[in-house]
Amino acid sequence: xxxxxxxxxxxxxxxxxxxxxxxxxxxxxxxxxxxxxxxxxxxxxxxxxxxxxxxxxxxxxxxxxxxxxxxxxxxxxxxxxxxxxxxxxxxxxxxxxxxxxxxxxxxxxxxxxxxxxxxxxxxxxxxxxxxxxxxxxxxxxxxxxxxxxxxxxxxxxxxxxxxxxxxxxxxxxxxxxxxxxxxxxxxxxxxxxxxxxxxxxxxxxxxxxxxxxxxxxxxxxxxxxxxxxxxxxxxxxxxxxxxxxxxxxxxxxxxxxxxxxxxxxxxxxxxxx
Amino acid sequence: xxxxxxxxxxxxxxxxxxxxxxxxxxxxxxxxxxxxxxxxxxxxxxxxxxxxxxxxxxxxxxxxxxxxxxxxxxxxxxxxxxxxxxxxxxxxxxxxxxxxxxxxxxxxxxxxxxxxxxxxxxxxxxxxxxxxxxxxxxxxxxxxxxxxxxxxxxxxxxxxxxxxxxxxxxxxxxxxxxxxxxxxxxxxxxxxxxxxxxxxxxxxxxxxxxxxxxxxxxxxxxxxxxxxxxxxxxxxxxxxxxxxxxxxxxxxxxxxxxxxxxxxxxxxxxxxxxxxxxxxxxxxxxxxxxxxxxxxxxxxxxxxxxxxxxxxxxxxxxxxxxxxxxxxxxxxxxxxxxxxxxxxxxxxxxxxxxxxxxxxxxxxxxxxxxxxxxxxxxxxxxxxxxxxxxxxxxxxxxxx
Numbered sequence: 001x002x003x004x005x006x007x008x009x010x011x012x013x014x015x016x017x018x019x020x021x022x023x024x025x026x027x028x029x030x031x032x033x034x035x036x037x038x039x040x041x042x043x044x045x046x047x048x049x050x051x052x053x054x055x056x057x058x059x060x061x062x063x064x065x066x067x068x069x070x071x072x073x074x075x076x077x078x079x080x081x082x083x084x085x086x087x088x089x090x091x092x093x094x095x096x097x098x099x100x101x102x103x104x105x106x107x108x109x110x111x112x113x114x115x116x117x118x119x120x121x122x123x124x125x126x127x128x129x130x131x132x133x134x135x136x137x138x139x140x141x142x143x144x145x146x147x148x149x150x151x152x153x154x155x156x157x158x159x160x161x162x163x164x165x166x167x168x169x170x171x172x173x174x175x176x177x178x179x180x181x182x183x184x185x186x187x188x189x190x191x192x193x194x195x196x197x198x199x200x201x202x203x204x205x206x207x208x209x210x211x212x213x214x215x216x217x218x219x220x221x222x223x224x225x226x227x228x229x230x231x232x233x234x235x236x237x238x239x240x241x242x243x244x245x246x247x248x249x250x251x252x253x254x255x256x257x258x259x260x261x262x263x264x265x266x267x268x269x270x271x272x273x
Numbered sequence: 274x275x276x277x278x279x280x281x282x283x284x285x286x287x288x289x290x291x292x293x294x295x296x297x298x299x300x301x302x303x304x305x306x307x308x309x310x311x312x313x314x315x316x317x318x319x320x321x322x323x324x325x326x327x328x329x330x331x332x333x334x335x336x337x338x339x340x341x342x343x344x345x346x347x348x349x350x351x352x353x354x355x356x357x358x359x360x361x362x363x364x365x366x367x368x369x370x371x372x373x374x375x376x377x378x379x380x381x382x383x384x385x386x387x388x389x390x391x392x393x394x395x396x397x398x399x400x401x402x403x404x405x406x407x408x409x410x411x412x413x414x415x416x417x418x419x420x421x422x423x424x425x426x427x428x429x430x431x432x433x434x435x436x437x438x439x440x441x442x443x444x445x446x447x448x449x450x451x452x453x454x455x456x457x458x459x460x461x462x463x464x465x466x467x468x469x470x471x472x473x474x475x476x477x478x479x480x481x482x483x484x485x486x487x488x489x490x491x492x493x494x495x496x497x498x499x500x501x502x503x504x505x506x507x508x509x510x511x512x513x514x515x516x517x518x519x520x521x522x523x524x525x526x527x528x529x530x531x532x533x534x535x536x537x538x539x540x541x542x543x544x545x546x547x548x549x550x551x552x553x554x555x556x557x558x559x560x561x562x563x564x565x566x567x568x569x570x571x572x573x574x575x576x577x578x579x580x581x582x583x584x585x586x587x588x589x590x591x592x593x594x595x596x597x598x599x600x601x602x603x604x605x606x607x608x609x610x611x612x613x614x615x616x617x618x619x620x621x622x623x624x625x626x627x628x629x630x631x632x633x634x635x636x637x638x639x640x641x642x643x644x645x646x647x648x649x650x651x652x653x654x655x656x657x658x659x660x661x662x663x664x665x666x667x668x669x670x671x672x673x
Binding site: 004005006007008009011022023025026029032033036037040106107108109110111112113267270271 | 290350351352353354355356357358359360361362363364365366367368371373374377378380382383387390391394395396397399400423
């Protein structure tokens with residue numbers, strides 16, 4: 001008889017990846033279940049995915065009137081909506097991924113499966129919400145024709161989505177692990193999201209500093225890079241390629257840190273969750 | 274297969290917990306910044322399992338017995354990969370199913386069908402495998418009519434049937450069941466036992482953790498005894514059960530004492546057994562009067578609070594339960610004496626358990642083994658006729 005598995009205190013990366021590959025269909029089922037439960041009451045599910053960014057857009061449009069935010073001559077509603085729906089991927093996935101492990105403790109204590117699927121599934125649900133809201137973005141772009149129009153540039157939304165997804169998975173996985181051990185992260189996460197929203201050029205145009213070092217640090221925010229891609233895709237606002245690099249590097253860095261922390265702490269989840 | 278390789282090899286398995294880590298010991302960032310953590314470190318380590326090694330061959334049914342806290346459940350949790358060993362390793366040559374996961378991940382908003390697929394995937398089945406077995410699972414569960422209805426509209430019996438039906442179609446090579454953890458209603462227990470004997474008959478491997486020696490002796494051909502995290506012995510069931518019972522009897526302490534905990538509304542802090550002349554002892558003859566003396570501290574009067582005294586036989590089966598309402602007791606210490614009826618409890622080894630609780634609310638204190646005692650045959654009718662099995666109680670009935 002062949003050895004089916006070996007259980008020990010040490011789990012190599014290879015062993016974990018093998019487990020993930022073995023269970024890969026489960027990730028699909030987790031995301032499917034979460035989406036199914038969320039959209040079961042179809043009206044609330046779909047309406048919320050659209051209504052929430054739409055209301056935010058209205059409020060920020062008023063704000064923009066009050067303090068005259070710069071938008072590179074794009075009508076503010078569509079300009080801010082594009083940013084909000086991408087930021088929402090990050091915000092909602094970090095929020096729900098943060099709780100994903102803790103709220104599934106009853107399953108973790110009874111059954112073995114790669115726990116990494118819990119936070120990643122939260123990110124997939126957020127991306128699903130985003131796809132629903134994306135239709136509204138396209139509608140807005142058409143509404144403001146000829147100031148804005150849909151072109152082949154829209155394909156740049158794909159790398160933007162990939163960048164946002166990598167950042168969201170990294171941060172979501174990171175916080176989901178830490179939240180198991182340190183429960184006050186649940187108060188810190190909303191604050192970090194709020195801080196990030198205003199510090200990133202989501203509803204206003206990116207800043208640029210005279211100082212190169214300041215510019216570099218500003219650009220390490222992955223949302224500076226993704227917003228540049230998004231605004232090129234939707235509004236044909238050009239950008240210089242080198243501002244993308246710090247953001248791409250830091251999003252990959254966030255992903256690696258997130259996975260590293262998660263794998264380090266995963267072993268004790270069943271004991272303390 | 275000629276050279277039979279073991280299906281499970283436990284190799285020097287140890288498991289340590291930092292004290293307080295086992296239950297809800299998450300901390301806060303505040304704790305790290307302050308000195309709290311330091312205190313915790315000094316609190317020490319609990320050795321839940323220490324250097325456990327044994328092997329199980331395919332088709333063996335193995336019972337794991339031991340007192341509470343002996344590490345039985347931890348061993349099974351490690352086997353099902355829910356928690357990891359601190360040292361050592363287990364080599365598995367088959368898939369492990371545990372019945373612990375029956376219905377795990379079921380969601381009320383999903384239909385019966387959707388739950389079958391999600392639960393199946395969680396148990397490690399591929400979508401293709403579930404599709405293949407789907408019709409069988411539905412038929413076996415007997416809920417075909419409601420399969421597209423959300424689970425929240427099912428009765429609990431229907432949910433259980435559906436959950437069991439998925440688990441029954443898993444067919445793992447190794448079935449590991451923890452009776453201690455498998456809370457749930459009588460029907461669930463009955464189903465679990467039924468499933469286990471089916472699996473045993475089909476020649477698959479079983480690991481069964483239980484306090485119930487009766488079930489162990491009918492279901493298992495081998496038994497592992499654990500005590501304080503150590504493997505005491507591993508061998509044929511009958512022999513091991515006898516050994517375990519003799520260990521239990523040998524260290525029967527005659528008194529029970531507990532540190533007072535003022536956070537509990539009511540608590541037993543002392544208990545002992547006495548005879549008619551108020552002599553403290555642990556062995557009584559059949560016709561002797563047994564007094565259970567308790568010292569009970571009431572810190573807070575809670576409505577409907579009760580004391581339950583339970584008599585268990587040596588197989589840990591409940592013989593009877595005596596309830597005493599505590600509502601009338603004022604705050605402070607109380608001496609209670611309960612008289613066990615004499616000439617009723619049959620010769621043999623018994624344990625007394627106790628629970629202090631608020632009815633329909635919560636439990637303050639649960640003691641599985643408050644006290645132990647032995648009843649010695651001093652000339653009952655049965656003994657005179659040299660009929661070995663007394664049963665648990667002896668009653669005199671009138672004939673007409």
